[in-house]
Amino acid sequence: MKKNAQKTLTPLSSSLKANTDAIRSRFGGSFDLVVRLFRSDAAPSRELAIIYIDGIVDAETVNVSVMEPLMSMTLPPHAHTKGTKLLDALRSCIVSVGSVGESATLEEALQAVSDGSCLVLAEGCTSVLTASVNGGEQRSVTIPQTQTVIRGPQYSFVENIRTNISLVRRIIRSSDLHVQMHKIGSQTHTDVAVLYLNGIVDEGVLKEVYRRLADIDIDGVLESGYIEEFIQDETFTLFPTVLNTERPDTVASILLEGRVAIMVDGTPIALMAPITFFSFFQSPEDYYQRFDIATFIRVIRYAAFIVSILLPGLYIAVTTYHQEMLPTTLLISLAAQREGVPFPGLVEALLMEVTFEVLREAGLRMPRAIGPAISIVGALVLGQSAVQAGIVSAGMVIVVSFTAISNFVMPEFNMGAASRIIRFIFMLMAGMFGFFGLFISVLLMLVHLVSLRSFGVPYMSPMAPGSASQSIFRDVFIRLPWWAMIFRPFELKLRNPRRLPNRRKPAAQRHSDNP
Known part of the structure; x- marks a missing residue:
């Protein structure tokens, strides 16, 4: 410190x-x-x-x-x-x-x-x-609360940093797993641990992590979010450049890829860096299921992300400026629905989106016994009542509902939160300039993504910089079988880039019918 x-x-x-x-x-x-x-x-x-x-x-x-x-x-x-x-x-x-x-x-x-x-x-x-003689009352290890999987380990980190480190060591049973402890906070003296695999980690990234932690001068650290805001490359961006998790197996997997994990005493959330944009669409379960199923689900996640940020804006642009792009039957149906609605498409969409965000926040803050009920009943009652009262159209309710469902598909909450804010920006641009405003917004977002870095690693790698054709097979869109994933991520300068000695599928044993 x-x-x-x-x-x-x-x-x-x-x-x-x-x-x-x-x-x-x-x-x-x-x-x-x-x-x-x-x-x-x-x-x-x-x-x-x-x-x-x-x-x-x-x-x-x-x-x-x-x-x-x-x-x-x-x-x-x-x-x-x-x-x-x-x-x-x-x-x-x-x-x-x-x-x-x-x-x-x-x-x-x-x-x-x-x-x-x-x-x-x-x-x-x-x-x-x-x-x-450390001790006292502590929460026991339980199932993950925010990152659940159907197949895979069913335990998560707790608030004790030593327990969390031991959970990782039970997975990676190697002396190459090094743990360096720091104390940050002039009043709290919070333990902050840096975990990495010696012989694999990118030494430049490791030194940069140490430097950024040493530069932190604050009176107290209560959660890993304090550390995240100090060490992230870019402050004024909606996209997270540091990944967080409550799962020990996720930390173990990123350590095996040559990345660095940061644990903070007092919180069950660990930080991981460097990461790329595509890391937020990868779930631990992708590597426990068959590769074809994992690839199909991963493609659905990318499609859901695109829908969550673009669908309301597309609907507003088409219904407001570009009605000629709709089939005549659909256009007549939408026009009939909007008959009597007193607001333009942009105001209607903003009204529904803000209402849904309020319901989502209320469901999170209410007691667990009644929180889900309040959200469901509120959404149904308000949506149906608004349509019957002629305040919003039924088509807009469908668009907002499907957009919200698509937002929940993403495995990482912070990327989902970023898409929610981006959605409002795209809606405003589409409401003011139509498809032209939507196109400019997408272009500016892509330029911003390409300019981001995570501890010096390009945020959009291996897609940019890199070959798009090769990126498809580098565990970005397609999850190859484990026997074909020879190399660790190419965007890192690892001391040992190979995870498998060669590309060879184990031969199946042949059973003869003859005795």
């Missing part, structure tokens, strides 16, 4: 009372700060103390691995118990916690307590032991 000024560190005193009083004072006498003074057979002539915060430590571990050994065990005769060497003897012979460190300054001791460690202090010692 970038520092504005180097902080002055306060060394600990040799007086036990002075140290405990200083820690109590810095915590403002908080009621959950536990300070226990006692004497032990391990050092009967010297007073000891343990300090921890109740609620963020495992109380049983504190009692069994710290308190009981200190109270009941004695040091061997050869142990040196004079001066500060007492702490070395306690660490090597008494305290049985797996991770035990030592701090010599007040700031380090305070940070260790805030991180969920237990301090062991002794009279006459100018440093303290820090025993890692």
Whole structure:
């Protein structure tokens, strides 16, 4: 974390009372700060103390691995118990916690307590032991809430970063999986982990991730969205340039592709970079189903995205400016529906779209027991009532409904949210200029997409730059069989670009009918 000024560190005193009083004072006498003074057979002539915060430590571990050994065990005769060497003897012979460190300054001791460690202090010692006893109430691993699949792992990340890292390590059981920890936030000191596969990752991307994380200077990080806004390449764009997920298998898959994952303590959402535009249309289930089924579903996603951003604008442009493009029968039917509607097509579409967005937001914010019911009943009642009252036409209701359904097809929520905003822009341009405005809007969107980068990687690769014919077979539109996916993504400068040694389909075993 970038520092504005180097902080002055306060060394600990040799007086036990002075140290405990200083820690109590810095915590403002908080009621959950536990300070226990006692004497032990391990050092009967010297007073000891343990300090921890109740609620963020495992109380049983504190009692069994710290308190009981200190109270009941004695040091061997050869142990040196004079001066500060007492702490070395306690660490090597008494305290049985797996991770035990030592701090010599007040700031380090305070940070260790805030991180969920237990301090062991002794009279006459100018440093303290820090025993890692993290615990407390935590949410257990459950099924994914936002990225569900029919076939595949049915567990997701939780709010504990160490649990999340362990879930990834259970999938990638290799020493090449490296995890580098950072602390960001001058007040929260939030743990931020960077995961990558050594020997595969793009070294340039990895260095850029470290640089952007080091440049973050903020007082607190409460969710991975804080980090995302700091490290993304382009701020003023509707399209996300960092992918997020709550699924461990998704993180494992992008690590195997040579990308980098970023986890933030306190949130079940992990960040992944660099990514491309086409990454938002790929679901984890694409790689668990047969390749032909996955390809068919992926094409449907692209079609649904085009429908979600263009259909209302096309309807407005055709019905307002280009009626000659419609068959006569359809034109008469639409004209009959619009008879008596007091608003032009653009106002009618905006009214329906805004109403649907309000219903969607209400369904999300209402209690789960009644949220879906409110959305369904509201949509049906309002839509039917609006048509009967002559405020909107039935054709417009159909267009808005199909557009909303198409928006839900996309597997990534943030890309779906971007398409919702783009839809309004296209509607306004179509309402003012017809097909010409719609064409200009699409052209400007494509130019903007080509100009974007994600950690230096072109956002539209491998389509642009690259060969469109080859891009079809590079896991963009068509998901090839696993035995044919030899190379990892070409847009990354990977140290090991091959995931398979050669392109060879395993031969099927032939069974002879003869005995």
